[in-house]
Amino acid sequence: MEKSTHEPTADEKYEVSSSLEKGTNADNGDTRFIKSPEERKLVKKINWVFMPLVIMILFVQFIDKSTLTVSALFGIYEDTGITHDEFGWLGSLFYIGYLAIQLPNQYLLQRVPISKYLGVILMIWGVTLGCHALGRNFAELAGLRFLLGFWEGCTYPAIFLLISTLYRRSEQVIWFGTMFATNAAAICIGSIIAYGIGHMDGHLNIRAWKWAMIIFGIVTFFLGFPFYLFLADKPKSRWFRLTPEEEKIVDERTRDNAVVQNREIKRDHILEALKEPRLYCFFFCSLFLNLQNGAISTFASQIINRMGFSSLTSVILNIPYGASIVLFVAIATVLSHRFQEIGIIAIISCILPLLGAILLLVLPLGPVQLLGLYLSTTSPAYTLLQTYISSNVGGYTKKIFYTSANIVAFCLGNFVGPIMMVGHTAPRYTPAMIGFIVADFLTALMFLYVRWSQNKENNRRKHLEEKGLISPPPPNRELLDLTDKEDLSYRYRL
Structure with missing residues (x-):
């Protein structure tokens, strides 16, 4: 028999390279993808082009926001005459600004290129942070903190949206974990930098807290330029340098996400979201988790200082606090990815901050309370909350609306905390x-409810599918921008 000399076409190669494992996950109903070598290569390319800039913006965003925390130890009380409770308000007013930008931000994210948008925003917020050094009293600092929150409030929704667009649902938990681990790493590295800045107190007749505002403001301003020019803000961005075969893989990944970027704001997506109980569960989960997050992140240095440590030592002791967050986020992320489980890991993650608050209440006053402080992190649970939203909401406008509702709750929690x-x-x-x-x-109870309700819906759809009552998804499914409710072949990740 003669050997065939037929060379496979690009389409045939793609069909082989994007093969799927037959069968579904018994818990989640997810189709389990076996990535081809071509797709693995593509994912590495996306990681190297996209994530370094994301990590940089998250790093400076958290440090910029947290400059107030170390300023409490570097003379801001004495120079401005603010009280303890006014300091708490400065921590809270940041999130009023964060909240104020969310509605226009939701509109702009769908109407303008995200790279240009974030690049300009970074420059503006860098200038705003530097201007904090000019603050002379509570009123001036309050206005500047509001403006800082206003500009920084654009960041998280944009990054959440980009990750949910560029990565498969099964991959997203890793990168959301990376986001919050980056925040924690910013605590560690920022504390080291702040320790050095603390030794600049009085240099050129400028207090250390003002140096922190100026230095970090300059860094943020100049970061805006590479963001404006080089951020890959869509699945087929020119910065990925996709081959024709890779473009086909991108189309398949887009179908998996059920999210297609478009500039049409669909009111029916928003109305559908408002009718879903899980929207309100996610809202209150975010609100409740961020009560503790806002309080601890604002007052961590002062809490440590009251344990009997000096100001500079208190700054250094923020490093293990950040390291503990990195550790716990990494554990939660790896477990969720390994077992393809979000809900149960999220419930367990709620135990950490609960235990931390109990220990801060009952342990003797002094260094032993550091154990309670280091456990008081809500980041693992919040990481999984965002993963739930990103992985289980289909439709571009609907996903933006869910993310924006989450950010509103994030702001309210961090304001009240x-x-x-x-x-x-x-x-x-x-x-x-x-x-x-x-x-x-x-x-924890609301996470349990969401998991139960989504599992119930998966079982209902599976039953309808077995009876032949669900039509196969259309070949152009990724272009229809269907919501998870409209597309009955969609399966929720638990």
Whole structure:
């Protein structure tokens, strides 16, 4: 028999390279993709082109926001005459600005190129941060903190949206984990930098807290230029330098995500979202988790200082606090990815901050309380919350709306949290800690409900499919911009 001399076409090669494992995950109903060598190469290309800039913006965003925390130890109280409770308000007002930008941000994310948008925003917020060094009293600092939050509030929704667009649903938990691990790494590295800045106190007659604002503001301003020019902000961005075969793989990945970038704002997507109980569960999960996050991130240095450590030592002791967040986020992320499980890992992650708040309440005043502080991280649970949204909401406008609702709750939680740390309740802040314990417990219950309801819906759709009542998805499914409710072949990740 003669050997065939037929060379496979690009389409035939793609069909082989994007093969799927037959069968589904018993828990999630997800089709389990076996990545071809070509797709693995593509993912590496996306990682190297896209993620370095994302990590940089998240790094400076968290450091810029947290300059207030170390400023408490570097003379801001003495120079501006603010009180303990006014300091808490400065921490909170940042999130009022963060909240104020969300509605126009939701519109602009769908109407303008994200790379140009974020690049300009970075330059503006760098200038705003530097201007903090000119603040002379509470009123001036309050206005600047509002503006800083206003500009920084564009960041998370844009990055959430890009990750959910560029990566498969099964891959997204790794990168959301990376986002929050980057925040924690910023605590570690930022504390080291802040320790050095602390030794600049008085140099050129400028206090250390002002040096922190100026230095980090300059870094942020200049980061805006590479973002404007080089951020890959769509699946087929020219910066990925895709081959024709890779473009076909990108189309398949887009079908998996059920998210197609478009500039049409669909009101029916928003109305559908407003009718879903899980939207409100996600909202309150975000709100409750960020009560504790806002309070601890704003007052961490002062809490440590009240344990009997000096100002500079208190800054250094923020490093293991950041390291503990990196560790816990990494564990939650790896477990979720390894077992393809979001809900149960999220419920377990709620135990960490709950236990941390209990230990801060009951342990003797002093260094032993560091154990409670280092456990008081809500980042693992919040990482999985965002993964739930990204992995289980189909339709571009609907996903933006869910993400924006999450960010609104994030702002409200971080606004209320620092205000709960009332000065006369220091050093234990008993009412606030009790509030955090209750909030963490309720969050775990809501994660449990969401997992149960999505599993129930998966089973219903599976039953309809077995009866032949669900039509096969159309070949141009990725272009229809269907929501997860409209597309009955869609399966929720649990």
